[in-house]
Each structure stands twice: as structure tokens, then as C-alpha cells.
Amino acid sequence: MRTLYISLVSEFYKSRKTLAFWAAILLPVIICGLITFGFYSGSEKILGFHYPPMVLWAQYSGAALGVMGLLIMPFYVIFMAFSVNNIEHKNDTWKMLFAQPLNKFSIYAAKYLYAVFLIFTCLFLFASLTFAFGHLLQVLVPKYNFDQYNPLNLLINAYTKLFLSSLGILSVQFILSLLWADFLKPMGIGFVGTIMGIITANVGWKYSYLIPYSLPTLALRIAKVKKGADPLDFPVFTQEIWTSLIYAAILFIIGYFIVTKKSIK
Template identity: 25%
Template sequence: MTTTTFYFKSLRNETLKLKHTFALWLTAICALLIPLLFFIVYIVKWEKLIPAEGVNPWNKFANEQIANSLPALVPLFIVLITSLIIQVEHKATAIKHLFALPIPKWSVYFGKLSIVIATVFVTYTMYYGLILLNGNVLGSIRPQLNFSEFSPEYVFHIKILFRSFVSVLGILAIQFWLSFRFKNFIIPLGVGMVLVIVGLIAARAPESIYFPYSYSMISMNPLDEKTSDLNLFWWFPTVSWYSLGYFVVFAIAGFFDIKRMNVK
């Protein structure tokens, strides 16, 4: 088989295994939680949330959901989802069984890593889709909120979501390696939770630029709506490059570490 064939077979196998785990439910729950809460608030307190004349209600509705929830929720989601997906392989020493098969170890490792990345990407997509859906439903139920009179700032929202997604790739690689490395589910989960909390607390410190668990928070600032869409720095601020660096280093280092596992 060719390199490409091994990789895509691994992706297919990992996708099939994902269907039998709680990971899919967790993805849906995390994507739904904040949009649902905002929807309920707007339904109950709609009279207090009517925008001033000429003001786009999507700015407050969408921007607040994205900027206020992603920095904390996405890192926690990554800690949970990586631990859940890899825990399936740790049961009954399935990882050793996989690595004992006549298939390249890299296809197993990077196939599963790709699935984790895809799961996070799907969560972002579902999250934004639900925000847009809820806004349109609110516009139909409560025309006074003026959602139907304005359009969401799609490009600006995609910029924020993209920056956030890139900013968490570093901790995704770290948590993926930890979850692969330790059979005990509690170790990567506990370490990840502690580091996420530390990252949120330390995000305001200048030194946090070197701490990947702060990147999700840092990526939200500064957000300048007047910046040109073609400005590369807006799409890839400094924190994004640092996150990509951590991702490459830990993805490769993690593979070589796992490759040395005893499969006998």
C-alpha cells in the first residue's frame, strides 16, 4: 500500500470507532450549550435587549457569544475530547494491539490526531451555525429585536473563529500526546484542567505568550474590525504562530515517543 492509502484507511477506521464513543455527544453538547443559553436569555428578556435604532443586533448577539465563551470552553473541550477518544484505545491494551499490526505506526498516530483536529473543527462549525440559526429564529419570534433587518458580519466572525481555532492547536497536540502516553484517564485530564485554569489566570501577563494554555484567551485581543481582510497579521497574530510551533513540535515529538512503546 502507498503512504496515502495507509493514512486514509486509518482515517476511515478512526471515524468508525468515533461513532461508538461519547465523543460525538460531547461535541454536540459543547456546540449547543452557549447558543442555547443565549437563546433562552433573549427569549425571556427580549424587551431589555431591543437594540437602538440603526444598531445591528448581530454585533452584540454573536460577538459576545464568540468572544466570551470560546477562550475558556474550547481548551476544556479539547482536554475532554482528546482524553475520551484515546481512552478507547487504552481499554484492553488496544494501542499495543494496533501498533503490533503490520501497518505503519505513523498512520495510526497521525490518523487519530487528524480525527481529533476534525472533531474540534466540526465543533466550531456547529457552534457558529447554531448562533446564526438562533438569531434568525429570534428574528422571526420577536421582530422587535431587528435580527431580520440586518445581516451578521460573517467575515469578522470567521476571522475570530479562525484565530481561536489556530490558537488551540498547540494544546491539542500536547493533550493528544499526554492522553496517548498515559493509560490512566485521570492523568491527562487532571493535568489539562489545571493547565487550562492556570492559562486563563495568567493570560494577562506578558510572559503568557510562551504558555500555550493561555493562547485561546490571548487570541481574542486585539480584535480590530477596521483591519483589512487581507492583513495577514489579523488572521495569524503572533500567538497563532507560537501555537502552530507548539503543535508541530509536540505532534512530532509525541509520535517518536509513542513509537518506542513496547507492543509485545
């Protein structure tokens, strides 16, 4: 456990000056900022629709969720998986890392967990900023009715789903980035996978849930489609989420065997 902790601290120390780390913070700040600005400057028009508070929150948070879940999220995950490994490829530091008196599993697990941590941070900020900026909008435009509905459940559920459904992609991309030092291969495969995932998810192919790349889209689509007494109260652990977690677990173990067999030439 101690070596895992040490390796995690080191991962943070190494990456804190890189784009990968700052992307986790800047991405939610920029996207939420832009959406909030849109809701602020276009408040006249939006107020004209006379949304009930719940729908207003759904529209507002859906703007970020839609952009994020559909397109940015898969690429963000691909980029994270890449950069956590690339820091070692680029500097030719794998040999140094594996010549340290630390067990290989900790080194590997720390890298994986750090990528998970970055994604979590990013989505956590998305949820928090959506919540905070929503209330900020209420202060700036008092005619809004953001204060009449508590969106926490919606935000927590939606972002938890997005987070869990992205772990499958992360594990695939993590292995690709572990194997290949260059950017194009994992990025190319990830790009094709993402497009394929979005298409299969949208045409409603029966087995699209077996493609990790389609899981974030699927996870969020169901959140939108299901209509019930409270349309925003949806279950978190659905089929896509379980698929994603199973993918993540299996590929995580496979990745470890790749690492132990990895010859440092």
C-alpha cells in the same frame, strides 16, 4: 495516504457511539440553544438597549464565544485529546492497532487529525448555529435588527482564531494522553495549565503567549480590545496563532517519536 484514510475511517467508526463524538455536536447545540433562548425570552430588555445591528451581533455571538473561548474550549480540547487515546487504553487495543499491517505514522496521524476534526466540527457548528439561530431570532422577534448586518466575517474570523489557537493545547494534551492511560494526570495538568493560561493572559504578562493554554484567551481578547474603523474586522494570523501552530507542529512530531518508541508491554 490510503492507510491514513483507512485509519481515519476506523477512528470515526470506533468513536461514533461515544460521548466524545456526540459532545462535538451537542455542545454547540446546547450552548447556542441556551443563548438563543435567553435572547428570545429577554427580548424586551435587550431591545431596550437599542443596539445597532453590528453591536447586537457582537453581543449575541460574543455570549457563545466568551463562554466557549474562556473556559469550555480548553477543557473540551483536553477531553478530546483524552478520549481519542483513551479508547485504546481502556480496551487495551494499542497492541491490536500496532499489529495491523498499517504504518505507525498513519495510525498516529489519524488519531491526531481525528481530534482536530472533532474540534473543527464543534467550532464550525458553533459558528453555523450562531448564524442560523440569529436569523431564527429575527423571525421570532421581528423587532430585532439581526438582518441588517452580515456577521459572517466576524464569525469566521473569530472561530478560525479560536480553532487555530487551540491546536497548541491539543498537541500538549495529545501527548499526555498518549503516555498516560488514566484520566487524572492529563486532566490535572490541563486544568492547572488552563487556569495558569487564563490568569497570565488576563494580567497581560509579556510572555503569556508562550503558554499554549493562554492562547485561546489571548486570541479572543485581542478581538475584543482592538478598536478601529470596524472593530469586528480583525486579523486572523496574529502572534498567538503562529505560536499555537508552531507548538502544534513541533509537538506533533515529538508525539510520533513517542509512538514509535512506545513499547507495547
